[in-house]
Amino acid sequence: MSKPYPSEFRDDVVRVARNREPGVTIEQIARDFGVHPMTLQKWWRRMVPRSSWVEVTVVVSV
Known part of the structure; x- marks a missing residue:
């Protein structure tokens, strides 16, 4: 089993992603x-927090 990533590393990666x-x-x-x-x-x-997630709406033209 691999060693878990430090919390500071996880926080930094998520911050960069956001x-x-x-x-x-x-x-x-x-x-x-x-x-x-x-x-x-x-x-x-x-x-x-889920409240900050971006909602995506897909519109399909027929």
Whole structure:
């Protein structure tokens, strides 16, 4: 089993992900920090209040 990441590291990665520039993906940030994208998403869900999540609406034209 791998050693857990320090909380300061997790906080920094989530902060960078939250403040990323348009066009930068979670996958790119995860890769830059050497973590799996699903790991970053898990940290995000634990640290970022749900009320601050961005809602995405998809509109389909027929």
